[in-house]
Amino acid sequence: MTPVAKRKMERRKTFNDYIARKQLKSTKQRDTIFNEFFNNYMGKHVTVEELYEDIKQNHPSIGFATVYRTLKLFKESGIASERNFGDGKARYEPIRSETEHHHHMICTECGQIVEFANMQIESCLHQVAKLNEFGVANYKLEIYGKCSKCSEG
Amino acid sequence: MTPVAKRKMERRKTFNDYIARKQLKSTKQRDTIFNEFFNNYMGKHVTVEELYEDIKQNHPSIGFATVYRTLKLFKESGIASERNFGDGKARYEPIRSETEHHHHMICTECGQIVEFANMQIESCLHQVAKLNEFGVANYKLEIYGKCSKCSEG
DNA sequence: TTTATTCTTGATAATAAATATCAATATCGT
DNA sequence: ACGATATTGATATTTATTATCAAGAATAAA
Ligand SMILES: [Mn+2]
Ligand SMILES: [Mn+2]
Ligand SMILES: [Zn+2]
Ligand SMILES: [Zn+2]
Numbered sequence: 001m002t003p004v005a006k007r008k009m010e011r012r013k014t015f016n017d018y019i020a021r022k023q024l025k026s027t028k029q030r031d032t033i034f035n036e037f038f039n040n041y042m043g044k045h046v047t048v049e050e051l052y053e054d055i056k057q058n059h060p061s062i063g064f065a066t067v068y069r070t071l072k073l074f075k076e077s078g079i080a081s082e083r084n085f086g087d088g089k090a091r092y093e094p095i096r097s098e099t100e101h102h103h104h105m106i107c108t109e110c111g112q113i114v115e116f117a118n119m120q121i122e123s124c125l126h127q128v129a130k131l132n133e134f135g136v137a138n139y140k141l142e143i144y145g146k147c148s149k150c151s152e153g
Numbered sequence: 154m155t156p157v158a159k160r161k162m163e164r165r166k167t168f169n170d171y172i173a174r175k176q177l178k179s180t181k182q183r184d185t186i187f188n189e190f191f192n193n194y195m196g197k198h199v200t201v202e203e204l205y206e207d208i209k210q211n212h213p214s215i216g217f218a219t220v221y222r223t224l225k226l227f228k229e230s231g232i233a234s235e236r237n238f239g240d241g242k243a244r245y246e247p248i249r250s251e252t253e254h255h256h257h258m259i260c261t262e263c264g265q266i267v268e269f270a271n272m273q274i275e276s277c278l279h280q281v282a283k284l285n286e287f288g289v290a291n292y293k294l295e296i297y298g299k300c301s302k303c304s305e306g
Numbered sequence: 307t308t309t310a311t312t313c314t315t316g317a318t319a320a321t322a323a324a325t326a327t328c329a330a331t332a333t334c335g336t
Numbered sequence: 337a338c339g340a341t342a343t344t345g346a347t348a349t350t351t352a353t354t355a356t357c358a359a360g361a362a363t364a365a366a
Contacts, residue, residue: 023341023342024342024343025332025333025334025341025342025343026333026334027332027333027342027343027344028332029343029344030343048323048324049323061344061345062344062345063344063345063346064345064346065324065325065326065344065345065346065347066343066344066345068323068324068325069325069343069344084237084239086237088322088323088352088353089322089323090323090324105281105282105285105287107287108290114285114287116281116285118277118278118281120273120277121274121277121278124271124273124274124277125271125274125294125296128258128269128271128296129258129296129298132258132267132269132300132301133300133301133304134258134260134267134296134298134299134300134301134304135298135299135300135304136296136297136298137261137297137298137299138296138297138298139294139295139296139297140293140294140295141278141292141293141294142292142293143278143281143282143287143289143291143292144289144290144291144292145282145287145288145289145290145291146287146288146290147285147286147287147288148285148286148287151286151287151288176312176313177313177314178312178313178314178361178362178363179362179363180313180314180315180361180362181361182314182315183314201352201353202352214315214316215315215316216315216316216317217316217317218315218316218317218318218353218354218355219314219315219316221352221353221354222314222315222354241323241324241351241352242351242352243352243353307366308365308366309364309365309366310363310364310365310366311362311363311364311365312361312362312363312364313360313361313362313363314359314360314361314362315357315358315359315360315361316357316358316359316360317356317357317358318355318356318357319354319355319356319357320353320354320355320356321352321353321354321355322351322352322353322354323350323351323352324349324350324351325348325349325350325351326347326348326349326350327346327347327348327349328344328345328346328347328348329344329345329346330343330344330345331342331343331344331345332341332342332343332344333340333341333342333343334339334340334341334342335338335339335340335341336337336338336339336340
């Protein structure tokens, strides 16, 4: 099994566990959205609209509201992250591992998103939180500017 | 003159310069909103609605749209920052100095906002950007969780 | 000071993302 | 298969923000 496939399976299990714990139900629609999301959007940051349009190609009967609800469910169950890059639309990305954290540089010119991680920032951040007796649930670091392509010339 | 008053005067100059450069006009309304904002909301993070309600007390004729437009203008002119802490409402805060940068810890329980600054994070961040040839325009770091009061017990 | 130009204002309509509603349907434990 | 409960898709609603526009204010020229 490829690493990507393994990752998908792990998220699937997390999701199934969540479904069971909360006494929710497995449905065709949730399966479809799960597969589309984890097959085609790993490492991407997709809007609800984009995912809906994509899914509609092969599953025209799936409703817009269901895609909204399901992505929210993915977030609640811990298999997806919601991102907001300042254009007023929520974006979702599949979570790669339970522990991994990464941040984003957003090009305000072309929209390109570059991901990065930095241990030192991570530890500074927790240090600051500890100093203020602040219990960290999550955090985000976003850098806005121009990517290398857009700032050359 | 107190440091606070001096700060306000500096922002006023920046704003006047911007007005002149862009061939905009000085108005009673902009004066009123400027004063209210810089007198009462230094170090705060006020929503448009909150500021509007506050100003309405003494200036009932000022319209909602004008407060919206003027805060946007403050942002464009570089005397205010827009913040988004995930509740769907934009917040504005007066800028304290042209160079200062700070970040936020947001208590998801009581809404308290704790500000912090960290040189080390700052320099890591610029290092990462440089490595990716990314021209930094601005950046934000937000920590969500529970403040000391809300997590005790 | 008058006049002309341009910008601003306040009220209100429009937009757009996200959520709520609800009757019909699907899931699941028994 | 039955009954209880959750889900779905269509659509209406909400909410923050932006656009529209006629009337009024600010500025520059005359
Ligand atoms: Mn990402
Ligand atoms: Mn602040
Ligand atoms: Zn770019
Ligand atoms: Zn708190």
